[in-house]
Amino acid sequence: MLLAIWIWSFGANVGSFMNVVIFRVPAGMSVVYPGSKCPKCLNHIAWYDNIPILSWLWLRAQCRHCALPISSRYPTIEAVVAAVFLTLAFVQPVSGGMNLPYLNDHHHRGLDVALWLMYAYHVLLLCVLICAAMIRYDRQRTPNRLYIPALFIGLVAPSIWSLLPLIRVDLQFNWFPLRPVAFHAVHYMDGPISWNLTAWQAELCNSLIGLVVGLSLAVLLSRFGKSERRRLLPAEAPAVALIGLYLGWQAVCLIVAIASVGDLLFTVISRVSSGRSRIPWTGQLATTTFIFLLLWGWLIEFFPWLGA
Structure with missing residues (x-):
């Protein structure tokens, strides 16, 4: 059970990084710097607001500072990648x-x-x-x-x-x-x-x-x-x-x-x-x-x- 939780969590974090790659690579941006921020209020996203899937649910799909809606696509990709990691690991x-x-x-x-x-x-x-x-x-x-x-x-x-x-x-x-x-x-x-x-x-x-x-x-x-x-x-x-x-x-x-x-x-x-x-x-x-x-x-x- 602990192994399954760890693999799921690791996969979700990889999925979170993949969200960054999907957005930044076509734009020619670095995937490392600068850190993620809200496109409306430009406030940097704190680590506790960037926990895969959970932060999106906790914040009710909106920015903590300006209430800008956050697309469900981000946690969906995180969940899909986590499921891929977990399924392939056990198989x-x-x-x-x-x-x-x-x-x-x-x-x-x-x-x-x-x-x-x-x-x-x-x-x-x-x-x-x-x-x-x-x-x-x-x-x-x-x-x-x-x-x-x-x-x-x-x-x-x-x-x-x-x-x-x-x-x-x-x-x-x-x-x-x-x-x-x-x-x-x-x-x-x-x-x-x-x-x-x-x-x-x-x-x-x-x-x-x-x-x-x-x-x-x-x-x-x-x-x-x-x-x-x-x-x-x-x-x-x-x-x-x-x-x-x-x-x-x-x-x-x-x-x-x-x-x-x-x-x-x-x-x-x-x-x-x-x-x-x-x-x-x-x-x-x-x-x-x-x-x-x-x-x-x-x-x-x-x-x-x-x-x-």
């Missing part, structure tokens, strides 16, 4: 990785540091996607600087983590905790000669393949999609590439396919009912990626190529 590290492929024989419920590192890795991906989705929801172009830190971590982490004793295993082991998908010996054409890659080289190679496939999918969608999608390519392509980098090329193919179908359905339904869809493409990507992470291990049973 992944707390359960011993039951949602991850090739981990059925390697369960250390709640105690495996590698699983918590992987959890942080996946949570970072989801947070960036949620920020991108909300920026697009506000009809703003997502700046590249939102993706750069996550792209850097996605390229460096596989190489560093595969050197840690806790997670160092032979390449032939399918349960390697920090690999997005199983990576066996890489063969040239269909012959028996392999490249004899080391563990970190294989992980880096696999991540780069996912990155390239993600970018390629974004280009294809923009080329054959509707005109609005073509205009959004520069802003949304990094999100697709990031999914490929973090989860592998197999995962990004399935996620993009499902998100595309969902985007089409929501567009048709919304236009029939209200005339225009407000759900951005990156919102579909974030939702589909979260569901994929929850069901990854089980999805491989229905789509064996996800672990090929």
Whole structure:
């Protein structure tokens, strides 16, 4: 129970920071300085008025000094991010990785540091996607600087983590905790000669393949999609590439396919009912990626190529 409360609280605080990122990054502002303040009376928000969710309820959704209404969007994002943190924590590290492929024989419920590192890795991906989705929801172009830190971590982490004793295993082991998908010996054409890659080289190679496939999918969608999608390519392509980098090329193919179908359905339904869809493409990507992470291990049973 205490662990659940801590994870929820931490996730809500991350969601509060994400509210700052969503507002300031498109405006080219620093996410650290200056501190938050009321846009009407310009009074700085005290720490006790900035407690995620609780302060909004305590202040009755208005500024303490000038009674300016505070949008319900802020606590909603905080609650959603907290729920994402809590759900993924219990499905992944707390359960011993039951949602991850090739981990059925390697369960250390709640105690495996590698699983918590992987959890942080996946949570970072989801947070960036949620920020991108909300920026697009506000009809703003997502700046590249939102993706750069996550792209850097996605390229460096596989190489560093595969050197840690806790997670160092032979390449032939399918349960390697920090690999997005199983990576066996890489063969040239269909012959028996392999490249004899080391563990970190294989992980880096696999991540780069996912990155390239993600970018390629974004280009294809923009080329054959509707005109609005073509205009959004520069802003949304990094999100697709990031999914490929973090989860592998197999995962990004399935996620993009499902998100595309969902985007089409929501567009048709919304236009029939209200005339225009407000759900951005990156919102579909974030939702589909979260569901994929929850069901990854089980999805491989229905789509064996996800672990090929």
